[in-house]
Amino acid sequence: MHIETEATQHLRRAANAAREASRHLAKTGEDTRNAALRIMATALRDHTQEILTANAADVGNFNGSNAFRDRLTLSPARVEAMAKGLEDVAALPDPLGRVLADWTRPNGLNIRRIATPIGVIGMIYESRPNVGADASALCLKSGNAVILRGGSDSLHSAAAINAALVNGLEASGLPRACIQVAPNADRAYVAAMLAGAGLIDLIIPRGGRSLVERVQQEARVPVLAHAEGLCHTYVHAAADPAMARAIVANGKMRRTGVCGATETLLIDRAVAAAQLPSIVADLRALGCDFRADTAARAIVPDLTAANDTDFDTEWLDSTISVGVVDGVDAALAHIARHGTSHTDAIVTEDTAAAERFLAGIDSAVALWNASTQFCDGGEFGFGAEIGIATGRLHARGPVGLEQLTTYRYTIRGNGQVRA
Amino acid sequence: MHIETEATQHLRRAANAAREASRHLAKTGEDTRNAALRIMATALRDHTQEILTANAADVGNFNGSNAFRDRLTLSPARVEAMAKGLEDVAALPDPLGRVLADWTRPNGLNIRRIATPIGVIGMIYESRPNVGADASALCLKSGNAVILRGGSDSLHSAAAINAALVNGLEASGLPRACIQVAPNADRAYVAAMLAGAGLIDLIIPRGGRSLVERVQQEARVPVLAHAEGLCHTYVHAAADPAMARAIVANGKMRRTGVCGATETLLIDRAVAAAQLPSIVADLRALGCDFRADTAARAIVPDLTAANDTDFDTEWLDSTISVGVVDGVDAALAHIARHGTSHTDAIVTEDTAAAERFLAGIDSAVALWNASTQFCDGGEFGFGAEIGIATGRLHARGPVGLEQLTTYRYTIRGNGQVRA
Numbered sequence: 001m002h003i004e005t006e007a008t009q010h011l012r013r014a015a016n017a018a019r020e021a022s023r024h025l026a027k028t029g030e031d032t033r034n035a036a037l038r039i040m041a042t043a044l045r046d047h048t049q050e051i052l053t054a055n056a057a058d059v060g061n062f063n064g065s066n067a068f069r070d071r072l073t074l075s076p077a078r079v080e081a082m083a084k085g086l087e088d089v090a091a092l093p094d095p096l097g098r099v100l101a102d103w104t105r106p107n108g109l110n111i112r113r114i115a116t117p118i119g120v121i122g123m124i125y126e127s128r129p130n131v132g133a134d135a136s137a138l139c140l141k142s143g144n145a146v147i148l149r150g151g152s153d154s155l156h157s158a159a160a161i162n163a164a165l166v167n168g169l170e171a172s173g174l175p176r177a178c179i180q181v182a183p184n185a186d187r188a189y190v191a192a193m194l195a196g197a198g199l200i201d202l203i204i205p206r207g208g209r210s211l212v213e214r215v216q217q218e219a220r221v222p223v224l225a226h227a228e229g230l231c232h233t234y235v236h237a238a239a240d241p242a243m244a245r246a247i248v249a250n251g252k253m254r255r256t257g258v259c260g261a262t263e264t265l266l267i268d269r270a271v272a273a274a275q276l277p278s279i280v281a282d283l284r285a286l287g288c289d290f291r292a293d294t295a296a297r298a299i300v301p302d303l304t305a306a307n308d309t310d311f312d313t314e315w316l317d318s319t320i321s322v323g324v325v326d327g328v329d330a331a332l333a334h335i336a337r338h339g340t341s342h343t344d345a346i347v348t349e350d351t352a353a354a355e356r357f358l359a360g361i362d363s364a365v366a367l368w369n370a371s372t373q374f375c376d377g378g379e380f381g382f383g384a385e386i387g388i389a390t391g392r393l394h395a396r397g398p399v400g401l402e403q404l405t406t407y408r409y410t411i412r413g414n415g416q417v418r419a
Numbered sequence: 420m421h422i423e424t425e426a427t428q429h430l431r432r433a434a435n436a437a438r439e440a441s442r443h444l445a446k447t448g449e450d451t452r453n454a455a456l457r458i459m460a461t462a463l464r465d466h467t468q469e470i471l472t473a474n475a476a477d478v479g480n481f482n483g484s485n486a487f488r489d490r491l492t493l494s495p496a497r498v499e500a501m502a503k504g505l506e507d508v509a510a511l512p513d514p515l516g517r518v519l520a521d522w523t524r525p526n527g528l529n530i531r532r533i534a535t536p537i538g539v540i541g542m543i544y545e546s547r548p549n550v551g552a553d554a555s556a557l558c559l560k561s562g563n564a565v566i567l568r569g570g571s572d573s574l575h576s577a578a579a580i581n582a583a584l585v586n587g588l589e590a591s592g593l594p595r596a597c598i599q600v601a602p603n604a605d606r607a608y609v610a611a612m613l614a615g616a617g618l619i620d621l622i623i624p625r626g627g628r629s630l631v632e633r634v635q636q637e638a639r640v641p642v643l644a645h646a647e648g649l650c651h652t653y654v655h656a657a658a659d660p661a662m663a664r665a666i667v668a669n670g671k672m673r674r675t676g677v678c679g680a681t682e683t684l685l686i687d688r689a690v691a692a693a694q695l696p697s698i699v700a701d702l703r704a705l706g707c708d709f710r711a712d713t714a715a716r717a718i719v720p721d722l723t724a725a726n727d728t729d730f731d732t733e734w735l736d737s738t739i740s741v742g743v744v745d746g747v748d749a750a751l752a753h754i755a756r757h758g759t760s761h762t763d764a765i766v767t768e769d770t771a772a773a774e775r776f777l778a779g780i781d782s783a784v785a786l787w788n789a790s791t792q793f794c795d796g797g798e799f800g801f802g803a804e805i806g807i808a809t810g811r812l813h814a815r816g817p818v819g820l821e822q823l824t825t826y827r828y829t830i831r832g833n834g835q836v837r838a
Contacts, residue, residue, distance in 0.1 A: 023755060027779060105800055109789055116781070118811050197635070201811045216616070222641065222812045243834040250836035336442060358829045360446060362535070370528055370832030379837065380828075381524055392537050392620045392825050393641045394813040406811050409799075410777045413789030415662040417669035418798065 007188035008195070011147075015199035017177035018120045018145035024175055025143045026117045030094035032174070033141055037090035040140075040168030041083040044133065047164035048079045054160035055129065062153055071128045072153055082133040082161070085384065089137040092383040095401035096143050110412045115405040117143030119201040122193045123386075124149045124215060126207030129157035135204075136165055136179045138386050142404035145178050147200065149193060151207070152185030194219040204399075206387050224399060227390045229259030229342035230314045231372045234331040234357070236348035237268040241275050243369060244347045245282050250371040251345065253286040257316050259388055260343050260365075260375030264311060264321040266331050272324050273299050280322075288318045295324035311338045328353050332360045339363065342390055343375040343397075364389070364396035426607035427614070430566075434618035436596035437539045437564035443594055445536045445562045449513035451593070452560055456509035459559075459587030460502040463552065466583035467498045473579035474548065481572055490547045491573055501552040501580070504803065508556040511802040514820035515562050529831045534824040536562030538620040541612045542805075543568045543634060545626030548576035554623075555584055555598045557805050561823035564597050566619065568612060570626070571604030613638040623818075625806050643818060646809045648678035648761035649733045650791045653750040653776070655767035656687040660694050662788060663766045664701050669790040670764065672705040676735050678807055679762050679784075679794035683730060683740040685750050691743050692718050699741075707737045714743035730757045747772050751779045758782065761809055762794040762816075783808070783815035 004012070025033070044051070055074040062069055101113040121144045125131045132148050139146035150158035162181040170176055182189045193200060197220045204224050205215040212225050233251045235244045251262035267276055276299050280290065291310040292303035303322065310321045311334075325331045328346075335344055345367040346357040354368040365375045375397060377385025382400030389395045395403035423431070444452070463470070474493040481488055520532040540563045544550045551567050558565035569577035581600040589595055601608045612619060616639040623643050624634040631644050652670045654663045670681035686695055695718050699709065710729040711722035722741065729740045730753075744750045747765075754763055764786040765776040773787040784794045794816060796804025801819030808814045814822035 023781065026781065103800065105798070109793065109798075111799060119781075217639070220636070222810065224812075240834070246834065246836050254837055354831075358831075362442065362445065362538075363827060365828045365830060367830040368832060370830055370835040371837050373837040374528065374830065374832075374835070376837075379524070379528075380530060381522065391641065393643075394825075396826060397828055406813075407815060408782060409784045409816055411784065411786040411789055411793065412773075412777075413787060413793075415659070415665065416789040416793070417665050418673055418790050418792040418795075 005188055005192070007186060007192040010183055011189065011192035011196060012199060014147055014177075014180050015120055015196060018147055018180060019199075021175040021177035022117060022119050022143070022145035025140070025145060025178055026096075028143070028174070030096070032172075033143070034090040036169060036172035036174050037086045037137055037140060039172045040137075040165050041086040043164045043168030043171065044079060044083040044086065044161070047160065047167070048076055051079055051157065051160045051164060052076070054156035057156045058154050064153070068153075072157075074129060074157060078130065082130050085130070085134055086137045089141050089384055092141065092401060095141070095405050100407055107416050108414060109416055112410050113407050114410060115402070116408045118404060118406050119144060120199065121146045121404070122149070122196065122200040122203045122221070123147070124190055124193065124203065124205045124207070124211065126151040126211055129154045129161060131206060132158050132181070133161050133165065134384060135386055138384055138401060138404060140178055142401050144404060147180045147182070147193065149182040149190055155185050191218065194221065197221055204387060222394070223391070224387070224389045224395060225391060226259060226388050228314050228340040229261075229388070229390070230263050230312070230338065230340040231260060231343040231375075232264045232266055232335050232339060233262045233345045233347065233372055234266040234325070234335075235268065235271070235275065235279070236328065236346055236350065236353050237270040238350035238353060239271065239275070239347040240349055241278070244275060245279050247345065247347050247369070247371050248279050249282045249286060251373055252283060252320050253288055253318065254371070254373050256318050258373065260373045261316065262320065262345070262372045263313070263315050264323065264338065266323050266325050266334060267296075269295065269324050269326050272296065276300055276322075283320060288320055290320060290322055292322040293324060296322045314340070328356050328360070332357065335361060335363075340390065343367070343372045345370060345372050424607055424611070426605055426611040429602055430608065430611035430615060431618060433566055433596075433599050434539055434615060437566055437599060440594040440596035441536060441538050441562070441564035444559070444564060444597055445515075447562070447593070449515070451591075452562070453509040455588060455591035455593050456505045456556055456559060458591045459556075459584050460505040462583045462587030462590065463498060463502040463505065463580070466579065466586070467495055470498055470576065470579045470583060471495070473575035476575045477573050483572070487572075491576075493548060493576060497549065501549050504549070504553055505556045508560050508803055511560065511820060514560070514824050519826055526835050527833060528835055531829050532826050533829060534821070535827045537823060537825050538563060539618065540565045540823070541568070541615065541619040541622045541640070542566070543609055543612065543622065543624045543626070543630065545570040545572075545630055548573045548580060550625060551577050551600070552580050552584065553803060554805055557803055557820060557823060559597055561820050563823060566599045566601070566612065568601035568609055574604050610637065613640065616640055623806060641813070642810070643806070643808045643814060644810060645678060645807045647733050647759040648680070648807070648809070649682050649731070649757065649759040650679060650762040650794075651683045651685055651754050651758060652681045652764045652766065652791055653685040653744070653754075654687065654690070654694065654698070655747065655765055655769060655772050656689040657769035657772060658690065658694070658766040659768055660697070663694060664698050666764065666766050666788070666790050667698050668701045668705060670792055671702060671739050672707055672737065673790070673792050675737050677792065679792045680735065681739065681764070681791045682732070682734050683742065683757065685742050685744050685753060686715075688714065688743050688745050691715065695719055695741075702739060707739055709739060709741055711741040712743060715741045733759070747775050747779070751776065754780060754782075759809065762786070762791045764789060764791050
């Protein structure tokens with residue numbers, strides 16, 4: 001037998017406590033969980049000064065870019081936003097106990113499929129301290145215990161936020177072990193979490209590609225991960241030109257760093273000459289660069305030529321790939337070849353073409369006449385999300401409270417035995 | 420870069436062909452898939468002689484137990500049963516295209532969650548050749564391409580069955596790559612499948628514990644596995660004595676080797692003296708052995724004493740652990756400590772006790788006044804099952820056609836852009 005490392009021992013203790021807490025939580029009514037969330041919100045507000053002091057230590061130690069520093073830095077308003085976020089989650093419908101199916105067999109057995117918590121969730125995230133508070137709220141509401149491992153940059157902030165949340169938890173009478181944080185920023189703790197088969201039921205990584213790839217590579221536990229979002233907007237021959245301009249500009253440039261941002265514009269050859277120049281002009285006015293195929297450059301000659309990999313690039317920046325295609329099937333073929341089954345849109349006034357696109361695509365989210373940036377839990381009406389899932393099992397797209405549940409069956413009989 | 424092994428190269432080609440086939444399959448209507456299943460059934464019947472000849476070679480090479488030899492051996496009736504199984508799957512409702520949710524946001528976006536195939540499934544199974552035909556049928560019906568890797572004992576049988584099925588597939592106009600088999604019994608092929616992240620979307624292992632554990636340990640791909648089923652039947656103080664006898668005897672002894680078999684009997688102290696002797700007598704008459712705690716042995720002294728691990732043992736045989744408990748909460752605590760969250764039953768006439776049990780347990784299947792042996796896709800009305808899932812994500816309990824699907828969203832707008 002190998003000797004357990006300190007990280008593995010700690011994780012085992014934390015996970016066992018989390019398991020017990022999750023069993024308690026699974027039996028609570030929504031009133032108990034919602035009351036706890038509201039008390040935790042108050043505790044966050046009451047601990048604002050401690051949280052800001054801890055955060056100042058993290059910011060003082062930070063050596064990275066200004067953009068990351070801004071995401072790391074808390075203010076009274078950001079603490080208040082976290083507290084408000086907890087109250088918002090408390091106000092959402094209870095995801096537990098929903099009867100997902102209910103049928104009775106010829107032998108009289110009544111079978112019900114009921115939404116139930118997953119159990120113990122491990123959340124591994126980077127940088128933004130509010131992610132810990134959001135994840136804690138969503139996990140608690142959905143009856144799951146959570147073990148949080150934030151980035152080393154936000155270690156003090158995460159600990160102070162957790163202390164406030166646990167203070168609220170205890171005041172509400174729920175076990176502290178519902179929400180736990182990693183004891184340090186040691187990478188061995190991440191390894192212990194990823195190896196925790198039987199201890200942790202689900203790992204959710206939230207961060208940059210290297211974090212997500214490490215998690216997917218190493219995890220011996222199921223993972224709900226967000227990998228690439230190479231999203232397309234396809235302007236069909238029957239698109240309303242003004243609508244196409246608005247949807248492309250919004251899909252690409254509203255925010256370029258989000259996973260639902262359009263990375264590639266496809267446009268039908270039949271309307272490219274008429275519509276591409278104004279679409280390009282709109283994007284250019286917003287600061288966008290282009291990587292265009294030969295046909296697009298024949299129409300707007302000053303676009304930069306696309307190279308072999310551009311159509312496979314998730315820009316997450318003010319750059320868009322532009323390709324000319326011949327109809328819905330060609331657009332679908334392009335997307336099947338270069339896309340990541342994340343979010344893809346068609347703009348058209350032709351219902352048959354739209355339905356052909358929606359039926360023929362495999363993306364988690366397929367839109368007709370709307371911006372790809374709608375791929376978001378809030379926009380779906382989920383109230384809050386813990387991330388976007390790009391795998392194919394359990395959940396696809398925005399992961400809200402419902403997606404943080406699983407199910408079990410209850411069967412009611414009157415003495416049935418099996419033949 | 421490391422050099423790809425022959426197995427990895429073969430798997431990559433097979434998986435790429437499967438991906439293309441799965442995309443084709445996802446767009447087919449149910450009529451097409453059902454017609455193919457019926458043609459495949461005919462092809463199986465037409466190839467009975469070839470299948471039996473291949474099977475005879477496997478049986479001739481076989482060196483294991485008689486029980487395994489029996490499971491391996493095909494007959495004209497067993498080939499007919501496989502063919503009938505394909506027709507039964509054809510007759511089931513289409514699992515694809517179901518609208519799982521449908522709502523409209525205040526901004527007018529209509530969001531629908533639609534059942535869709537998972538994609539490419541890898542099935543790794545042992546011994547019984549009919550598993551390959553069943554899995555092929557369920558995957559095809561649910562729009563998934565499948566790569567089958569049977570056990571080395573049934574290699575010739577699997578190849579002959581597959582040849583017949585593919586013959587039927589092609590006659591129906593669907594791509595051959597919808598159903599593929601591993602080229603040999605090399606364990607490296609299993610390793611390639613398990614390492615096939617991005618190539619295979621889901622691995623389903625079906626076989627003994629060592630196979631399942633290897634798959635869970637090595638897989639870099641999501642797994643829907645069947646691990647342990649340590650099922651309990653709890654006879655509550657308010658149980659109907661005759662019903663309790665029937666349910667315990669059936670739960671334990673109907674078939675002892677199935678995952679839903681009762682492995683532990685718990686009985687309330689208040690009724691143990693009155694009811695345990697007759698329950699024991701019934702089981703003993705059916706050939707069952709006992710491992711009993713002190714309190715049970717105080718009532719029926721000739722029961723064998725349970726040791727420290729007996730209550731943690733999945734017997735899968737004619738042995739049952741017997742424990743005396745004090746009420747529902749004690750039974751739940753015992754099950755939480757020793758159970759595997761698979762299938763557990765309570766026998767009682769007390770509705771409040773039953774509901775407390777059903778609400779307080781975490782098992783995939785919790786029964787009231789019915790035998791644990793009802794944990795079965797056919798008994799659930801699924802028509803057929805590819806296995807029973809013991810994980811917590813995506814599916815729990817019997818895995819039928821619905822559980823072989825995932826979902827995607829279609830969103831219909833009229834020009835919405837995100838603020």
